[in-house]
Amino acid sequence: MRALTSRMSRNRAAEGKADPAPSRLKYRIQRxxxxxxxRTGLRVGLPLGVILIAAGSYLASExxxxxxxxxxxxxxxxxxTRPEFMVNVMAxxxxxxxxxxxxxxxxxxxxxxxxxxxxxxxxxxxIVGLDPVKTAAVRIRPGGILQVDVVERxxxxxxxxxxxxxxxxxxxxxxxxxxxxSLHPELPLIAGRGADKRAAEALRLFAAARPxxxxxxxxxxxxxxxxxxxxxxxxxxxxxxxxxxxxxxRVIAVSEVKDLLERDVAxxxxxxxxxxxxxxxxxxxxxxxxxxxxNESSY
Amino acid sequence: xxDLYQSQRAMRQMRRQAMQRGVVAILDxxxxxxxxxxxxxxxxGRLSExxxxxxxxxxxGFRVIGAATTRSRGVQFGEISAMQETxxxxxxxxxxxxxxxxxxxxHVIACFSGAxxxxxxxxxxxxxxxxxxxxNEIARVLAACEVPEYGAGREVLHAQPVNFALDNRSGLExxxxxxxxxxxxxxxxxxxxAAAIQNLVRCVQRCDLELAGIASSAYVSGISALVEDEQELxxxxxxxxxxxxxxxxxxxxxxxxxxxxxxxxxxxxxxxxMGLGVPTATAERIKTMSGGVHATGxxxxxxIDIGGETGDWERDRRTVSRxxxxxxxxxxxxxxxxxxxxxxxxxxFDHLPSxxxxxxxxxxxxxxxxxxxxxxxxxxxxxxxxxxxxxxPQAVTGPGxxxxxxxxxxxxxxxxxxxxxxxxVDRMAGGSMRRVVRWFKDNW
Numbered sequence: 245m246r247a248l249t250s251r252m253s254r255n256r257a258a259e260g261k262a263d264p265a266p267s268r269l270k271y272r273i274q275r276x277x278x279x280x281x282x283r284t285g286l287r288v289g290l291p292l293g294v295i296l297i298a299a300g301s302y303l304a305s306e307x308x309x310x311x312x313x314x315x316x317x318x319x320x321x322x323x324x325t326r327p328e329f330m331v332n333v334m335a336x337x338x339x340x341x342x343x344x345x346x347x348x349x350x351x352x353x354x355x356x357x358x359x360x361x362x363x364x365x366x367x368x369x370x371i372v373g374l375d376p377v378k379t380a381a382v383r384i385r386p387g388g389i390l391q392v393d394v395v396e397r398x399x400x401x402x403x404x405x406x407x408x409x410x411x412x413x414x415x416x417x418x419x420x421x422x423x424x425x426s427l428h429p430e431l432p433l434i435a436g437r438g439a440d441k442r443a444a445e446a447l448r449l450f451a452a453a454r455p456x457x458x459x460x461x462x463x464x465x466x467x468x469x470x471x472x473x474x475x476x477x478x479x480x481x482x483x484x485x486x487x488x489x490x491x492x493x494r495v496i497a498v499s500e501v502k503d504l505l506e507r508d509v510a511x512x513x514x515x516x517x518x519x520x521x522x523x524x525x526x527x528x529x530x531x532x533x534x535x536x537x538x539n540e541s542s543y
Numbered sequence: 544x545x546d547l548y549q550s551q552r553a554m555r556q557m558r559r560q561a562m563q564r565g566v567v568a569i570l571d572x573x574x575x576x577x578x579x580x581x582x583x584x585x586x587x588g589r590l591s592e593x594x595x596x597x598x599x600x601x602x603x604g605f606r607v608i609g610a611a612t613t614r615s616r617g618v619q620f621g622e623i624s625a626m627q628e629t630x631x632x633x634x635x636x637x638x639x640x641x642x643x644x645x646x647x648x649x650h651v652i653a654c655f656s657g658a659x660x661x662x663x664x665x666x667x668x669x670x671x672x673x674x675x676x677x678x679n680e681i682a683r684v685l686a687a688c689e690v691p692e693y694g695a696g697r698e699v700l701h702a703q704p705v706n707f708a709l710d711n712r713s714g715l716e717x718x719x720x721x722x723x724x725x726x727x728x729x730x731x732x733x734x735x736x737a738a739a740i741q742n743l744v745r746c747v748q749r750c751d752l753e754l755a756g757i758a759s760s761a762y763v764s765g766i767s768a769l770v771e772d773e774q775e776l777x778x779x780x781x782x783x784x785x786x787x788x789x790x791x792x793x794x795x796x797x798x799x800x801x802x803x804x805x806x807x808x809x810x811x812x813x814x815x816x817m818g819l820g821v822p823t824a825t826a827e828r829i830k831t832m833s834g835g836v837h838a839t840g841x842x843x844x845x846x847i848d849i850g851g852e853t854g855d856w857e858r859d860r861r862t863v864s865r866x867x868x869x870x871x872x873x874x875x876x877x878x879x880x881x882x883x884x885x886x887x888x889x890x891x892f893d894h895l896p897s898x899x900x901x902x903x904x905x906x907x908x909x910x911x912x913x914x915x916x917x918x919x920x921x922x923x924x925x926x927x928x929x930x931x932x933x934x935x936p937q938a939v940t941g942p943g944x945x946x947x948x949x950x951x952x953x954x955x956x957x958x959x960x961x962x963x964x965x966x967x968v969d970r971m972a973g974g975s976m977r978r979v980v981r982w983f984k985d986n987w
Contacts, residue, residue: 264613265631266638274638275751278647 324358332356332388339394343376347392350374359384367392375418401443402428404435404462416443436465445488449473452492455500470515479509484517491517551962557755558954561650567755567954568637568648571947572629572655572743574618574786574809575905578939578947579636581609581644582954605955607934609644611636612944620786620805621657621760623742630749637750651752652954654946656760656787658739660700662800662890663691668727676709676718676726679985682964684728698737700759702961704730705797714795730961731799733759758953760946761789761801767949768903768927768942769793778899779892780927781883781920782945783906785809788879790886792895797958800890804882808906811875818871819863821849833865835910836873842866876909880919887920901927905943 266274276282303309323329332355336344350370353362364382371380371392381393397419399411409422411431418440422428432450439446446463449471453460456475464472471488473481483491491514498520499505504512508528513521524532561567562584569580584605613635617628641648667687671680685704693699707715709723718726740757747754765780777794785808792800811834816826833847845865892898900920902912907926917924928940929948939947 263631265635268634271634271638272751274641275647278641278645280647 324360327388329359330356330388331359331362331384331390334390334392335385336392336394339377339392339396343374343394343396346374346376347371347394353390355390356388362390376420378413378417399428399431401446402431402433403440403443404433405437405439410440412440412443414443414447416440432460433462434465435462436468438468439463439465446471448489449483449492452489453496455496456505459505475505479505479511481512482515484515486517495520551960554754554756555963557650557753558652558957561755564650566644566646566648566650568640568651568752569947569950569954570633570636570651570653570747571760571944571950572618572621572623572633572653572746573615573760573784573946574621574657574807575615575784576612576943577615577618577629577632577636578610578612578944579633579640580607580935580939580947580951581640581646581648582606582951583608583644583646584955605933605951607932607936607951608646609640609642610936610939611639611643612939613639615785618786619657621655621784621789621803622736622739623655623746626742626746626749630746633746633750637752649753650755651747652756652758652950653743653747653754654758654760654763654950655739655743656782656784656789656803656946657805658735660733660735660759660761660789660801660803661693661697662802663693663732663734664799665689665691665702665730665732666727667730668725670725671723674722676721676723678719678964680726681707681719681728684726685730685961685964688728688730690732693732693734696737697734698740699732700735700740700757701733701762701798701801701958702730703797703958704728704961705795705799731797732961733762733798733801735759756954756957758950759789759791759801760784760949761791761803762798763949763953764789764903764929764945765791765793765798765949766952767929768901768945769899771796773897773899773901776897776899777895778897778901779887780901780903780945781907781916783807783879783902783904784943784946785905788883788904788906790883790890792887792890792892794895800892802886802890804879804886806875806879806882807904810879811872811906811909814875815868815871819849819861819868825849829868830872831908833868834872835865835869836876836915837911838866838869838873842869872909873915876912876915877919880916884919898923900924903927903929903942903945905941907942 277286303312334348334351334353334355336347339347350373351367353367362384364384368380368382371377371382371394376396378395378397380395383391385391397413397417399419400414401412401416402422402425403410403412404425409425411419411422411428413419425433432446434440434443434446442465449463450460453463453473456473459475459479461474461476464474466472466482470485471483473483473492475481481492481495495504495512495514504522508525509522510525511523513523558567565584567582567584569582571578582605613632615629616632617623617625618632623629637648637651665688667684667689669680669684669687673680681704706713706729707718708727708729709715709718709721710725712723715721743757744754761780761782764782765774768780768782769778774793774796777792779790779792782789782791786805788804788807790800790802790804791798808830812823812826812830815821815830816823819826821829829847829849833845835842842865846862847865847868849861849863887893898921900916900923902916902924903926906912913924913926926942927945928942929945930952931940932948932951935948
């Protein structure tokens with residue numbers, strides 16, 4: 245019988261040909277490499293690990309980290325301060341002289357500035373926060389111009405309150421203080437606490453009261469609830485809480501037919517809209533009584 | 544008996560695991576070559592919509608994704624004789640197949656042809672407890688089979704119920720749910736040498752693989768080489784391998800007999816080698832290139848160069864006529880076929896209604912074999928090739944791969960074996976808790 249051991253090596257030497265069978269280690273390694281987990285581990289995990297270790301060891305030193313951060317900041321700054329991104333001028337359209345000054349004051353930008361540093365919504369909010377400004381649009385125009393388009397509030401009403409005279413726009417928003425009434429004689433006058441909140445209704449009342457002409461002095465908010473129309477000679481029309489415009493139109497219609505307001509009447513009371521009540525002045529009442537007595541005695 | 548149950552069920556479990564993972568390797572350990580196929584399972588083979596058999600006879604549930612063949616080493620007569628060598632050969636085949644499949648395989652279904660297979664016919668009859676045949680009744684009748692003394696060093700490889708009979712109706716494929724009084728079963732049991740199985744198991748384990756099933760190559764080559772009608776009507780499959788020639792007889796789609804002749808193509812080669820005085824490699828070459836079994840007048844003039852190993856090419860050039868070669872091969876082939884005839888006669892093959900004989904295996908490619916075989920074995924002889932399965936490379940479609948391909952089919956659609964049925968309740972050892980559970984399941 246031939247020797248059992250070392251037959252392989254002798255055969256190999258004799259034939260000069262390698263054994264086609266894989267060694268046990270080779271076989272196992274091939275099986276490992278065919279295992280999905282190990283394959284993905286080698287294909288993804290290993291490069292990832294190498295990169296992570298390299299990055300980690302590089303960043304382990306404080307100086308290198310600082311250097312990297314500095315480099316980043318520098319690059320960012322140099323990019324942001326390129327002339328393409330610089331804002332040099334602020335242009336304000338649609339605002340008067342004083343409002344434009346106010347806008348410049350309130351935004352307080354020291355131009356030139358990089359457009360990355362401008363917070364346009366905040367600037368817009370600041371500008372809209374100004375009293376005389378109704379709306380504002382802020383954008384950066386090519387050429388490094390900060391364009392501010394402003395629509396100012398138009399004063400529509402003068403409001404007399406305990407604090408003095410104020411100009412309001414049609415929504416009742418505050419526009420400006422008013423020194424004296426004669427500066428804006430064409431604007432209607434309202435008074436009373438809470439009148440500014442119902443400015444729109446007040447304007448409708450003024451429109452309805454146009455037939456009264458010069459006699460109208462203004463309207464007064466009573467108890468933050470209803471309106472009084474004040475005419476000259478101290479006459480008042482007390483309007484109801486509900487549908488005051490219709491009530492006023494009714495009074496005016498009656499007045500045109502019966503000359504109600506031309507007579508010596510102190511108050512036309514419409515607070516109960518179904519029942520129109522008229523209060524006469526004292527001399528008128530006395531006259532009326534006298535006339536009645538005369539009439540009675542003559543019979 | 545419980546031992547067998549345990550080990551075979553463990554293998555079944557492993558096979559189910561492999562199916563779940565979707566990849567299983569097929570290993571055909573032959574005497575002249577070891578081939579490995581890697582199968583990928585895509586799910587259960589679907590039948591077509593009208594419930595007829597779909598494409599590829601319903602075998603489309605799997606696909607061959609890797610195939611490799613290598614020269615066998617350390618295997619004689621289909622049995623492992625030098626384990627290290629065989630292990631190397633298995634490693635070579637598995638590695639190449641894995642490389643082709645690009646997937647790692649952990650489970651292997653193996654087949655081998657040797658180890659003196661012996662067939663036994665078993666039968667049993669039980670009275671049914673109820674009217675209906677239940678799973679438990681089937682287990683009971685299977686357990687009632689009288690197991691013959693098959694010898695100490697032997698192991699059961701297959702134990703398949705091949706026929707059920709209920710009262711006087713026989714030939715039932717699946718008696719479950721049917722009504723009757725007495726259930727009887729015929730079973731075919733195949734035993735082989737235990738040492739051969741143990742060697743194979745050991746060899747596969749040394750390659751870091753798990754064995755998910757063992758089959759006899761006689762059985763699996765019958766599955767792949769016989770067409771469905773032949774399996775149904777009765778046919779014998781003769782797998783002429785390198786070291787052994789295995790014989791299996793099929794009837795009603797079940798194997799009813801298997802045996803092996805311990806002679807094959809390697810013996811023809813060694814006859815040539817001895818008769819002509821040439822090395823085995825040359826003998827093998829001239830056998831495959833110009834071998835045959837029928838000599839004609841032309842063969843006397845057909846000279847084959849058999850060379851000489853002396854190194855003197857000028858003077859030492861031997862030739863032999865093809866008739867001479869045929870004269871060496873034919874007696875051995877005849878001997879093999881005579882031996883097969885004996886086995887078939889012993890099995891009572893001539894009593895079968897159809898006596899189709901299918902020759903397959905590597906040695907069946909000898910020219911003129913079918914003519915010789917029809918003279919010895921009977922008129923109905925044909926050469927069989929394995930069935931086509933998905934993804935099978937062209938190189939492994941030859942008759943030599945009948946058992947490898949058959950094992951693919953076997954892996955996809957295993958035949959019910961004895962151990963696939965639960966052991967009957969009264970035979971269950973120790974599982975009292977399971978018995979309680981079963982009682983609840985049966986009664987509620």
